[in-house]
Amino acid sequence: MAVDSLMTHHPTRRRLDVSWLTVGLCALVLAAADGFWATSLRGAVGYIEATQQPFPDWIRYIAVMLPIDGAAVFGAFWLAHRLIARRTFLRVAAAAVLVVVLTTALGGAQVVLTSVYDYRMQANQLVLMHRVHEHGNVAPRVDQGAAVPTVVSACDGTCSAKQATVAVHLRALGLVSVLFLVTNSVLVLWALAMRGGRIWKPKGGRRLTSAP
Amino acid sequence: MTYADHAAEPLRRSTFLKLGAAGSAALALGKTGEFVIPNLRKRGLFSANGVFDAASIALSDAIYIEAFPTSPLIVSPFTDQLTIPKALAPVPKSIYSSWPSPPGPGTGQQNSVGNEVHQIWPSRIGYPDPIVYKINVQVAPHAFTTSQVRPIDAKGKPTVSFDAGGKSYAAGIERTLPLSTIYGFNGTFPGPRINAEYGKPCLVRFTNQLDENPLNLDRQDFGSPDWSFLTHLHNGHTAPESDGNPHYCMQYGPKATGYAPSQWCDNLYLNWPAGGDDREKQSFFWFHDHRMDHTGSNVYKGMVGLYPIYDPKNGMDMGDERQGLRLPGVRTDNADGSFDVAYDIPLALFDCRLDDGVTMHKDIHDGQGEFPAAGNPRTHPEWWGKTFYKHFPNHGFVGDIFTVNGTAYPVLHVKRRKYRFRFLDASVSRIYDLKLMSSTNGPKSAASLGYTGNDLQGQYRIPDGQQCMKWTQIASDGGLLPFPIPRDSFELWPAKRREVIVDFSRYQDGSPTHDGDVIYLTNVMKMPDGRMWSNSSRFSPDPNYKIPMMAIVIDGNDMPEDNSVMPTPQTKLRDLPPLPSNWKSLMDNRLIFEVQRGSGGGETEWLINGKPFEPTTVAASLKNPAGKTPLAQQKVNSFNLWEIRNGGGGWVHPFHLHMEEHRTVMRNGKDVSVTPDKGHPEDISREDLVALDPSESVIIYRGFRDFVGPYVAHCHNLAHEDHAMMFGWEITP
Numbered sequence: 001m002a003v004d005s006l007m008t009h010h011p012t013r014r015r016l017d018v019s020w021l022t023v024g025l026c027a028l029v030l031a032a033a034d035g036f037w038a039t040s041l042r043g044a045v046g047y048i049e050a051t052q053q054p055f056p057d058w059i060r061y062i063a064v065m066l067p068i069d070g071a072a073v074f075g076a077f078w079l080a081h082r083l084i085a086r087r088t089f090l091r092v093a094a095a096a097v098l099v100v101v102l103t104t105a106l107g108g109a110q111v112v113l114t115s116v117y118d119y120r121m122q123a124n125q126l127v128l129m130h131r132v133h134e135h136g137n138v139a140p141r142v143d144q145g146a147a148v149p150t151v152v153s154a155c156d157g158t159c160s161a162k163q164a165t166v167a168v169h170l171r172a173l174g175l176v177s178v179l180f181l182v183t184n185s186v187l188v189l190w191a192l193a194m195r196g197g198r199i200w201k202p203k204g205g206r207r208l209t210s211a212p
Numbered sequence: 213m214t215y216a217d218h219a220a221e222p223l224r225r226s227t228f229l230k231l232g233a234a235g236s237a238a239l240a241l242g243k244t245g246e247f248v249i250p251n252l253r254k255r256g257l258f259s260a261n262g263v264f265d266a267a268s269i270a271l272s273d274a275i276y277i278e279a280f281p282t283s284p285l286i287v288s289p290f291t292d293q294l295t296i297p298k299a300l301a302p303v304p305k306s307i308y309s310s311w312p313s314p315p316g317p318g319t320g321q322q323n324s325v326g327n328e329v330h331q332i333w334p335s336r337i338g339y340p341d342p343i344v345y346k347i348n349v350q351v352a353p354h355a356f357t358t359s360q361v362r363p364i365d366a367k368g369k370p371t372v373s374f375d376a377g378g379k380s381y382a383a384g385i386e387r388t389l390p391l392s393t394i395y396g397f398n399g400t401f402p403g404p405r406i407n408a409e410y411g412k413p414c415l416v417r418f419t420n421q422l423d424e425n426p427l428n429l430d431r432q433d434f435g436s437p438d439w440s441f442l443t444h445l446h447n448g449h450t451a452p453e454s455d456g457n458p459h460y461c462m463q464y465g466p467k468a469t470g471y472a473p474s475q476w477c478d479n480l481y482l483n484w485p486a487g488g489d490d491r492e493k494q495s496f497f498w499f500h501d502h503r504m505d506h507t508g509s510n511v512y513k514g515m516v517g518l519y520p521i522y523d524p525k526n527g528m529d530m531g532d533e534r535q536g537l538r539l540p541g542v543r544t545d546n547a548d549g550s551f552d553v554a555y556d557i558p559l560a561l562f563d564c565r566l567d568d569g570v571t572m573h574k575d576i577h578d579g580q581g582e583f584p585a586a587g588n589p590r591t592h593p594e595w596w597g598k599t600f601y602k603h604f605p606n607h608g609f610v611g612d613i614f615t616v617n618g619t620a621y622p623v624l625h626v627k628r629r630k631y632r633f634r635f636l637d638a639s640v641s642r643i644y645d646l647k648l649m650s651s652t653n654g655p656k657s658a659a660s661l662g663y664t665g666n667d668l669q670g671q672y673r674i675p676d677g678q679q680c681m682k683w684t685q686i687a688s689d690g691g692l693l694p695f696p697i698p699r700d701s702f703e704l705w706p707a708k709r710r711e712v713i714v715d716f717s718r719y720q721d722g723s724p725t726h727d728g729d730v731i732y733l734t735n736v737m738k739m740p741d742g743r744m745w746s747n748s749s750r751f752s753p754d755p756n757y758k759i760p761m762m763a764i765v766i767d768g769n770d771m772p773e774d775n776s777v778m779p780t781p782q783t784k785l786r787d788l789p790p791l792p793s794n795w796k797s798l799m800d801n802r803l804i805f806e807v808q809r810g811s812g813g814g815e816t817e818w819l820i821n822g823k824p825f826e827p828t829t830v831a832a833s834l835k836n837p838a839g840k841t842p843l844a845q846q847k848v849n850s851f852n853l854w855e856i857r858n859g860g861g862g863w864v865h866p867f868h869l870h871m872e873e874h875r876t877v878m879r880n881g882k883d884v885s886v887t888p889d890k891g892h893p894e895d896i897s898r899e900d901l902v903a904l905d906p907s908e909s910v911i912i913y914r915g916f917r918d919f920v921g922p923y924v925a926h927c928h929n930l931a932h933e934d935h936a937m938m939f940g941w942e943i944t945p
Contacts, residue, residue: 036267043268043809044275054264129824129936140437141473142585143425149587160579171275193233196226 018077022195026099027070028062029187034069034107035061037179041111045172047118065110072102077199087200095199096188104180111176115169122165130158257862257906265906269743269862276606281568282668283613284361284373284597285657287386289621289672290763292358296557296617297405297518299550300398302343308417315344315415315478322453323477328465330480331451331919334413337484342415343549345406347517349418349441351425352399353391354514356564356613356620360386361597363568368659368668374569374593376430389566392599393429394514395422395441397499401618402560402638403517407551409530410493410523414481418443423473430594433573433586434601435513436506440470443479444502445519446707447494447689447900449486449872452921454479457870458504459922459940462827470503483521486872487849487917491789492898493523494691494873496558496634496709504827508609508640508930512601516638518558529692531556533776537785539686540632540713540776555776558634559733561704561761562618563611563642567600569593577603606817608641608742608863609931612669614735614761621672623763628717628725629774632686635712637704640930643864644704645737645748648714648764649677650730655760666740670759674732677758680719681731684778687711690873690898692786696779697893701736701749705866705903707928710894715778716766725766732760742931744864744906750891788875788898791885795877795913798853802911803833803842807867807904807927807937808859818927818937825926831939844925844941846916853877855911858904865904865937866928873898874914881909901928916943 039058076098084091142148155163192199252258257266308314313324317333320326334342363373363383370383376390397403397418408414422439425431444456452460456479461470471477485492497519501510527535531543531553541556574589586592602609613620637644651674658668661675685697689709702710716731718724738747738757747754779785808819818824821834831844846852854874856867876895877885888895892903902910926938 036264040264040267041271043264044271053261054268055260058264125824132824132826140582140584141423141439143428143431146585148584155579157580161576164576164579168275172271175271175274190233190236193229194237196229198226 017200018074019195019198019200022191022199023070023073023077025195026073026188026191027066029191030073030099030103030184031062031065031069033183033187034103034180035065037176037183038107038111038114041172041176042114042118045118045168046114047121065106068106069103072106073099076102081200092192092197092199096192099188100181100184104177104184107180107184108173108177111173115173119165119169123162126158126161126165130161259907262907265862272606278602278605278607279571280602281565281571281600282364282366283564283566283568283611283671284363284387284389285659285671286357286359286613286620287362288359289655290623290760292619292622294617294622294624294762295402295619297400297402299407299546299552300345300347300404301546301548301550303346304548305344308344308346315342315417321478322480323465323471324475325466328453330478331453331921332482333480334482337482337488339411339413339482339484342413342480345404345414345416347397347404347416347418348399348421349515350396350399350421351427351429351431352394352396352514353427353429354394354396354401354618355389355391356566356615356618357389361389362386364659364668365568366668367664368662371568372570374596376594378594380593387597389597392566393431395435395510396514397517401514401516403499403515405518405520405558407531407553408481408483408497408519408521410483410485410521410525413483416443416479416481416499417476418471418479419476420471420473430598431585432592432595432598432601433575433578433583433588434509434603436470436503436510437582438469438472440468440472440503441501441510441515442470442503443477443499443515444870445479445481445497445499447868447870447873448481448497448519449484449492449918450479450481451919452923454481455870455923456502457922457924458502458825458827458938459924459942462504463922469505481519484918486915489789490525491787492873493786494521494689494898495523495529495687496520496636496691496711498560498636498638498709500638505934508934509601509603511638511930512564512599512640516560516562518560518636520553520556520558520634522553533774537692537779537783538775538777539779540630540774555629556632556634557624558617558636559762560617560636560638561644562615562638563640564613564615565600565611566597566613567592567595569596571600575603603931604817604935605742605931608929610642610669610739610742611639612671614670614759616733616762621761621763623765625765625767626716627767627772628770629772630713630715630717630776630778633712633714635704635710637706637708639706641706641742642739643706643737643745643866644735645701645745645750646683646704647679647701647734647736647749648681648683649674649732649734649758649760650680650719651677651732651760654730655732669740670735670761672760673756674734674758674760675756677732677734677760681714682720683712683714685710685712686779686785688894688897689900693894693897694785694788695781696783696785698781703737703748703750703903705901705928706930707866707868708899708901708903713776713778716764717771717774727766727769729766731764731766733762733764735759735761742929743862788896791875791877791913792851795853795885799911800836800838801840801842802836802853802855803844804836804855804857805831805844805925805939806834806857806859807865809863818932818935820937820939823939824936825938825940827940829940830922830942844939845944846941848920848943848945849915849917851913851915853911853913855909856902856904857909858907862906864906865932867902867904867925868900868928869902869912869914869925870900870923871919872915872917873900874902874912876902876910877913878911879908919943920945
């Protein structure tokens with residue numbers, strides 16, 4: 001409301017009478033959906049000790065991301081409001097696109113942070129595993145006369161295991177980005193439809209308005 | 213557009229949008245309920261956490277991309293005879309006494325390292341000196357079939373093939389399979405069969421000869437890279453030095469992952485029931501490799517042996533159908549001291565994949581430099597038709613060719629009488645669900661029926677297959693059941709054993725069998741990857757998935773002599789050791805172990821209580837209801853409750869605990885000590901593997917008797933075991 005008030009009284013800016021219900025609905029469904037993918041992704045490639053109770057993790061994700069997504073949705077509406085003066089279909093569409101882009105970026109950033117944390121934990125575990133299951137004291141054998149390729153990789157053992165783990169996280173990030181984008185697009189359209197296309201409050205307190 | 217325009221039709225537009233949104237949401241929810249919920253239920257994932265597990269599985273499938281070859285189609289199945297291993301002959305005392313290091317009870321006599329002693333020599337329990345066997349671990353060739361094969365691709369279409377020299381053969385040309393290289397006990401797969409008896413200890417000297425390769429066989433890129441071995445008698449009541457477990461051998465004995473080439477060890481199998489209690493007697497062991505980190509690759513490479521054990525006390529189950537329980541078996545005592553039992557047949561099931569020459573060999577183990585001669589990552593056309601293995605498959609490893617006793621799609625000729633079959637699942641990950649079926653039109657290749665991809669697994673189907681006989685199950689992992697269980701089908705999880713009696717004189721409807729009738733041992737569990745089934749009798753049977761694994765042909769119309777008796781469900785076989793009346797009072801202090809998917813790209817995918825296997829450490833329990841996290845240490849001759857939980861992720865786990873059998877007392881919080889769970893009827897017996905469905909929790913009661921020292925518990929999906937899903941525990945004095 002503070003933002004609203006600020007804008008209302010700024011002499012050079014247009015009034016932003018956003019529908020808070022629309023903001024809340026968008027933020028809730030996006031946080032829930034992105035949280036579902038992020039939590040599931042962690043179950044697929046994340047660090048095990050952080051993935052054992054996915055349902056409570058999901059609730060936590062929603063709790064953390066709801067205000068952030070709410071701010072992103074509000075920001076997107078504000079930006080659309082700033083960029084397009086008239087209440088046209090274009091402004092609604094721009095707002096929707098901005099919401100999708102911003103929330104997808106935020107979800108992606110959250111996954112990146114989680115992946116970095118998980119990778120660090122997994123890398124530590126790989127080092128531990130390598131020490132415990134040291135293959136060096138049981139050097140591989142080859143039959144006499146067997147040809148052994150002379151090109152030896154500079155990255156083997158723990159290094160190659162770490163590389164494989166990074167590759168998995170990168171593939172996962174690519175996949176979840178696409179999932180976020182598609183899911184968020186569908187859900188934003190759905191949320192706007194549920195609100196009857198209403199993003200902004202009616203001018204001057206008049207009832208309405210739907211998307212043109 | 214003006215406000216007036218809006219005002220003319222404000223309700224219609226917004227209402228239309230709202231109704232559309234609400235309708236699409238309702239439709240989506242309805243479809244979810246219709247398709248997703250049954251699917252989740254079928255897989256045991258219908259729970260708050262299970263929904264996420266299911267999504268994790270789907271994401272895993274998209275992220276971890278793995279290619280497996282399609283094995284060439286065996287053109288003439290059910291023509292090779294089933295191999296039934298004969299009893300291994302013992303080594304005469306006159307010979308083993310003259311060995312440079314003869315077996316014996318003295319310090320340094322247990323292994324070639326000279327640093328161990330047998331914890332209990334038979335004389336200490338009033339038993340005679342052991343019967344001595346010698347088994348050499350050898351490199352050898354093995355043929356899975358003598359049939360011609362037709363190379364096919366994942367679409368079931370004819371494709372190119374190769375030979376060892378790199379020459380390629382055009383699609384459609386039928387070929388003879390090259391021999392696969394195995395590491396085998398005495399160079400065979402399956403290895404020797406030791407017919408043992410309670411009260412007569414056996415000592416097996418296992419000698420590593422894997423450094424000898426006189427035929428210059430290509431070892432390919434699996435099998436322990438240092439050619440070491442470690443043999444475990446699954447699940448003998450055995451002292452740690454003879455148990456063949458990594459928690460022991462990394463700290464004692466060889467103090468390495470296994471016994472190296474030219475080393476030997478004497479595994480002493482006392483054939484003594486736990487606590488000297490006859491009710492603890494078992495009936496079918498098997499021995500297999502247990503080398504740390506490479507159990508799967510060594511077992512897949514052939515290190516499997518059979519060890520039926522008979523109970524001569526009062527003639528109860530001594531392989532003579534005229535005595536005791538009169539179970540099928542005609543015993544012949546051989547001059548060399550061994551004995552064979554006719555009509556009593558071990559059946560070791562094993563699935564494999566053969567290289568197609570075009571699938572990339574790429575594995576985390578290559579990055580560790582374990583198989584330098586292979587030069588991976590690369591394709592290996594020179595290995596076309598030989599066994600293909602992947603050490604670290606993200607979805608587990610299953611084969612597309614099913615074998616019985618080392619032969620793909622064999623035939624067994626039987627007489628019109630009763631037989632005892634001892635089933636063993638020696639596969640890396642595959643679970644079977646077995647039925648006896650007849651088919652008018654016989655097997656058709658899955659490729660000819662239009663199947664592709666994973667649906668080609670098993671190669672053949674019997675589309676018109678109908679169940680024609682029932683099983684009478686008499687034993688599980690832990691030996692004879694209290695009472696027989698008549699069954700239409702039974703599941704066989706990795707490393708589990710199930711013993712059944714089948715009467716081949718008549719069908720289940722009472723009509724007689726005739727000469728030439730064919731009955732198929734049929735697998736009806738569809739398991740496209742190593743994670744779990746997609747269809748089975750217990751959940752959602754696929755009527756089209758009927759894979760004939762072995763043809764059983766009736767020979768003759770006469771009724772040969774049969775002195776065996778088919779036990780009825782009321783026939784008492786072997787009493788269960790009793791549960792103490794106060795077992796529930798132990799619940800709060802139980803030890804809790806949760807098997808978990810580790811989700812790494814490296815070698816830490818499988819964990820227990822969040823930790824990878826650490827061979828020198830005793831694991832700690834999760835916090836139990838008493839608020840404690842006790843170490844997995846038990847006083848000798850004590851008993852306790854242990855809980856094994858499946859940490860989810862949509863995987864099933866056959867969880868194995870060494871050294872003694874257990875009884876399942878609770879499953880998913882329900883007391884099953886009297887009435888077993890419908891899906892797990894053997895919960896009423898003694899077992900050494902806990903079958904954990906997705907997200908299941910099982911509480912078992914077991915003892916820790918007679919021996920002290922380090923043991924292990926682990927998942928017997930060997931891809932899991934080799935990648936850290938194991939923990940060490942110990943028995944203290």
